[in-house]
Amino acid sequence: MIQAAVMGFGTIGSGVAEVLDINRDGIIQATGQEIGVKYILDLREFPDSPYGDRIIHDIEVILKDPEVQIVVETMGGVHPAFDFTKRCLEAGKHVVSSNKAVVDAKGTELLAIAREHHVNYLFEAAVGGGIPLxxxxxxxxxxxxxxxxxxxxxxxxxxxxxxxxxxxxxxxxxxxxxxxxxxxxxxxxxxxxxxxxxxxxxxxxxxxxxxxxxxxxxxxxxxxxxxxxxxxxxxxxxxxxxxxxxxxxxxxxxxxxxxxxxxxxxxxxxxxxxxxxxxxxxxxxxxxxxxxxxGAGKLPTANAVVSDLVDIAGHLTENAAFGWKEGKFPLKSFETEKFRYYIRISGDPTEDIDGVRAAFGSVKVIEVPELTGEFAVLTGEMEEERFQRVSPAVRGLISSIRVR
Amino acid sequence: MIQAAVMGFGTIGSGVAEVLDINRDGIIQATGQEIGVKYILDLREFPDSPYGDRIIHDIEVILKDPEVQIVVETMGGVHPAFDFTKRCLEAGKHVVSSNKAVVDAKGTELLAIAREHHVNYLFEAAVGGGIPLxxxxxxxxxxxxxxxxxxxxxxxxxxxxxxxxxxxxxxxxxxxxxxxxxxxxxxxxxxxxxxxxxxxxxxxxxxxxxxxxxxxxxxxxxxxxxxxxxxxxxxxxxxxxxxxxxxxxxxxxxxxxxxxxxxxxxxxxxxxxxxxxxxxxxxxxxxxxxxxxxGAGKLPTANAVVSDLVDIAGHLTENAAFGWKEGKFPLKSFETEKFRYYIRISGDPTEDIDGVRAAFGSVKVIEVPELTGEFAVLTGEMEEERFQRVSPAVRGLISSIRVR
CATH class of the missing domain: 3.30.360.10 (Dihydrodipicolinate Reductase; domain 2)
Structure with missing residues (x-):
């Protein structure tokens, strides 16, 4: 039996306990062991929950129990989730997270700590909910x-x-x-x-x-x-x-x-x-x-968390190469990206099209019977920078949407 | 450098060599090593191919070379692909296959041989071409x-x-x-x-x-x-x-x-x-x-083969739990499956609908202006067995398609 602890007994956290129950047989077949939930850390009490007897309020209980090998972080928000995650990793426990705020803000740091302590920090559930992604x-x-x-x-x-x-x-x-x-x-x-x-x-x-x-x-x-x-x-x-x-x-x-x-x-x-x-x-x-x-929902997202638990169960003693290194990847300015543009314009297509063409070159005019006194155009491809530069001069421009 | 051999230099086999070239840097970054193609086994010569100097005609060369750790099987057909695969696995070499005929006909046996010899038999490319599936x-x-x-x-x-x-x-x-x-x-x-x-x-x-x-x-x-x-x-x-x-x-x-x-x-x-x-x-x-x-195509399918090579490069010395055991999974008869049915019928809906309803109960009638002297119906859900039993009695039944 592999013992896990869940931090945060909200929708996803309680879903994780449920998925571990629903898929118990499959998990045993897949990993050779049951994955159990020993503690659930939450500020609240859950007297009516079947998991109510496992509720604790002090992170120290998890940190000090050598039986707990994996900790699930489904708290949401950066604090105190980040601090708790960090302390779990430093205590040599694997952490699985559904918390994209922490992964975005502190992922680089936590991945480095995990590597240093030969444990894993995984977060399949943070992006795309239940989708294996x-x-x-x-x-x-x-x-x-x-x-x-x-x-x-x-x-x-x-x-x-x-x-x-x-x-x-x-x-x-x-x-x-x-x-x-x-x-x-x-x-x-x-x-x-x-x-x-x-x-x-x-x-x-x-x-x-x-x-x-x-x-x-x-x-x-x-x-x-x-x-x-x-x-x-x-x-x-x-x-x-x-x-x-x-x-x-x-x-x-x-x-x-x-x-x-x-x-x-x-x-x-x-x-x-x-x-x-x-x-x-x-x-x-x-x-x-x-x-x-x-991309969301209690059980699909919890399933993604459990897929990380099952993954870790297969290599409890090693840090699998995963994640990213320190140092920002070079980004390119959005203004260099190319799009076609749908542009909605107030006016009459026969009278006002010349000004539009002067700005954007050849365009396709679109009219819909429901809307009078306006029309739309579809431009050819251009850089965002050019669109931003040229569009303010177009008379009657109501709005625009990029086309891919 | 990890040395591989490719058996069968057709579309997929040559694609594998290409993908290993195109993605060389990414593969080195991902695995820490280059994956090279030492031999290509084929009956033909390829004097104009950049890989022409690696063509061999005798499987023994691969079997006897301890430098070759992974063999790619992209031959197609069950024989001699099965025999060659078996001998490679028995020689302690991992095998990656795109050949669904071998996997379907001999997969159980080959997976067991791979386990016995602590190597891997993987075949991501056999189903869904390039799709990670x-x-x-x-x-x-x-x-x-x-x-x-x-x-x-x-x-x-x-x-x-x-x-x-x-x-x-x-x-x-x-x-x-x-x-x-x-x-x-x-x-x-x-x-x-x-x-x-x-x-x-x-x-x-x-x-x-x-x-x-x-x-x-x-x-x-x-x-x-x-x-x-x-x-x-x-x-x-x-x-x-x-x-x-x-x-x-x-x-x-x-x-x-x-x-x-x-x-x-x-x-x-x-x-x-x-x-x-x-x-x-x-x-x-x-x-x-x-x-x-x-689901097909040279480079997408070859990419799936290469993904298996990269996977194996990460654990060259162990057999990862993968595949299925001997003994057939119990199957249920197709006749027990439930569908709705689209049924095309020759005749006139007002005159002939009673016979259809007598057979299938309440149905929705569909007519299209292009087709006269016929109509179609959409039935409610029923077991395939009932449809097979009842449909021969329906006058004018032309054809049917199941609806899901």
């Missing part, structure tokens, strides 16, 4: 030249955009529905402003390049400015609007950013709807592959 | 309770069905195009009769259950009877027609089969088009996840 990226694609990672990494915003697309709802209305269903938090900023997606694409880029990539260095835009009208034009174009985290890696530099983009039906992300996540990895020899599944 | 299934999902695997596993038939769907072509016409483009072989039987898909779903089921599953025990149907008319009805229903290999695992038994099915837009397989493959794994706690990518 970090392990395939770092095992199956180890050695492959990764050219691009682009992913729908946040279920909340994907639900909102899917709702807007299918039912013609405004952003505000779709957000409210998401909040009523528990898909979005009362303060939805981390989701709708793209921060959650940003932390995740930063982690994936660090794993792909083997060096540090920090969220605060990325270009990040959210979806609050996307309108029901944009979806009318998108439909006419055969496009879908998605919030995508992208990492474009070329010649030893990465351009990493988060923004809403229009994608066509040939893009595998086009069909990733509702709360699902999808991540496309483009490798030099393997081509484009996609990993798809539940 | 076998490794995530056997590592990330190790311990998870797999309930179902359903996959589009053959690029040739998926190309043909996509062509029929998009352009209204007949099966014969679409097959001809596929042959002209080199996507289908002159003798397309293995693809269009579902044999290739069958071997692959058998391998995936054996890996998921840990016991032997043989192609010859499966229910296998191909796509030769699918017509352009079926696609007209499918479109009206919002469905797509796909050739799917399915493994439904429940209570220690598996129902494993290959047949064309209609899928709706909510099924992740709906959007898997052209030569792409997609495999949906439904786990009890992780939910539905999909792996998507190029």
């Amino acid at each position: 970090i392990r395939p990226l770092t095992t199956s694609l180890k050695g492959e030249t990764i050219q691009e990672i682009s992913g729908i990494l946040n279920g909340t915003t994907n639900y909102i955009l899917t709702k807007m697309s299918r039912e013609g709802q405004s952003f505000a209305r779709a957000l409210l529905t998401a909040q009523e269903l528990g898909y979005a938090e009362k303060n939805p900023e981390a989701d709708v402003e793209g921060h959650d997606t940003g932390r995740k694409i930063a982690i994936l880029t660090a794993l792909a390049t083997g060096q540090e990539v920090k969220f605060e260095d990325l270009h990040v835009e959210g979806i609050t400015h996307i309108t029901a009208e944009d979806f009318l034009y998108a439909k006419k174009l055969g496009f879908s609007v998605k919030l995508v985290g992208t990492s474009h890696i070329e010649k030893g530099k990465a351009c990493v950013y988060v923004c809403p983009v229009m994608v066509d039906a040939d893009n595998p992300l086009y069909g990733v709807n509702d709360v699902y996540n999808g991540v496309v990895v483009d490798g030099k020899t393997v081509g484009k592959i996609m990993f798809y599944g539940s | 076998i490794r995530p299934l056997t590592t990330s999902l190790k311990g998870e309770t797999i309930q179902e695997i359903s996959g589009i596993l053959n690029g040739t038939t998926n190309y043909i069905l996509t062509k029929m769907s998009r352009e209204g072509q007949s099966f014969a016409r679409a097959l001809l195009t596929a042959q002209e483009l080199g996507y289908a072989e002159k003798n397309p039987e293995a693809d269009v009769e579902g044999h290739d898909t069958g071997r692959k779903i058998a391998i995936l089921t054996a890996l998921a259950t840990g016991q032997e599953v043989k192609f010859e025990d499966l229910h296998v149907e191909g796509i030769t009877h699918i017509t352009a008319e079926d696609f007209l009805y499918a479109k009206k229903l919002g469905f797509s027609v796909k050739l799917v290999g399915t493994s439904h695992i429940e209570k220690g038994k598996a129902c494993v089969y290959v047949c064309p099915v209609m899928v709706d837009a909510d099924n992740p397989l709906y959007g898997v088009n052209d030569v792409y493959n997609g495999v949906v794994v439904d786990g009890k706690t992780v939910g539905k996840i999909m792996f998507y990518g190029s």
Whole structure:
């Protein structure tokens, strides 16, 4: 029996205990041993939980018990999760985390501490919920030249955009529905402003390049400015609007950013709807592959945590090469990235198209019967820098979305 | 430097040499060593190939060279590939294969020999081409309770069905195009009769259950009877027609089969088009996840072979727990599986619907303007056994396709 402790008995933490129960037989078959939960660290009491008798309130109990070999960190937030994780690793215990805030802010430091103490710090559950993503990226694609990672990494915003697309709802209305269903938090900023997606694409880029990539260095835009009208034009174009985290890696530099983009039906992300996540990895020899599944949810995310526990159970006495080194991977400015642009313009296409063409060259005009006194255009490909420089001069420009 | 030998210098074999070159730096970074190709075993000479100087014609050279630690088998066909693989494993060399015929027919035996000789027999490239599939299934999902695997596993038939769907072509016409483009072989039987898909779903089921599953025990149907008319009805229903290999695992038994099915837009397989493959794994706690990518092609498939080489480079001296045990996993009869059915019927819906309802109960009638003197119905769910028993009595029944 391998003894684990769980820090933080919220949705994911209690899910981990459940998944270990549901899959007990399979885990014994796979690892030759049962993985048990000896302690659950939480500030609260859970008298009605079947795990209530294992609740403790003092991290020292875990640190001092040599029977506990693996600790699960499902606390959320950077503090005190970081401090607890650090002390567990220093005490020679493996740590498995679902906490992307800690991985983004302190991952480099914790990975180094883990290496130093010959234990593992794994976090499959921090990106893409239940989707096996970090392990395939770092095992199956180890050695492959990764050219691009682009992913729908946040279920909340994907639900909102899917709702807007299918039912013609405004952003505000779709957000409210998401909040009523528990898909979005009362303060939805981390989701709708793209921060959650940003932390995740930063982690994936660090794993792909083997060096540090920090969220605060990325270009990040959210979806609050996307309108029901944009979806009318998108439909006419055969496009879908998605919030995508992208990492474009070329010649030893990465351009990493988060923004809403229009994608066509040939893009595998086009069909990733509702709360699902999808991540496309483009490798030099393997081509484009996609990993798809539940990006959130209690049991799927807990399953990802348990997959790390099972992995560690297979090599309890060694630090497996995993993660990234200290020192930031060189980033390229977002302004150098090339896109086509959908641009919504107030006015009349026959009268106002000349000014648009003067700015952007040849464009395709799109009109939809529902909207009068305005039109949209689809430009050719240009650098973001040029778009930013030229677009302020275009009369009647309402809004724009990048097209990939 | 780790020295490998390649047996069979066809498309995949030469691709392996190329991928090792293209990804040299990444592989050294990942494994700490270069993986080189010391010998290439083939009956032919390749005087113009940059690898021409490494061509040998005698397996003994490989067997007797202690420097060769890993052998790549990309020969195709069961003989002599099986014999060569066996002798390499017995000589203490790891073997990596892309050859699903050998894995299906002789996998159990070869896995046992590998275990006995403390080496590894890996075959990521045998299923799903470049898609990381076998490794995530056997590592990330190790311990998870797999309930179902359903996959589009053959690029040739998926190309043909996509062509029929998009352009209204007949099966014969679409097959001809596929042959002209080199996507289908002159003798397309293995693809269009579902044999290739069958071997692959058998391998995936054996890996998921840990016991032997043989192609010859499966229910296998191909796509030769699918017509352009079926696609007209499918479109009206919002469905797509796909050739799917399915493994439904429940209570220690598996129902494993290959047949064309209609899928709706909510099924992740709906959007898997052209030569792409997609495999949906439904786990009890992780939910539905999909792996998507190029199911064939020189470099993607070679990349999967190289991923196995890189894996083995990390533990050259041990046999990693992988594969399945001897003894067949219990299979359930296909007749017990439940489906809805699309049924195409010659006649007039108002006159002939009573007979259809007498046989199948409440059904939905579908008519398309392009087709007169016929109609189709969509039944409720029933066991395959009942459908087989009742359908011969239905007057005017032209054909049917299962709906999932």
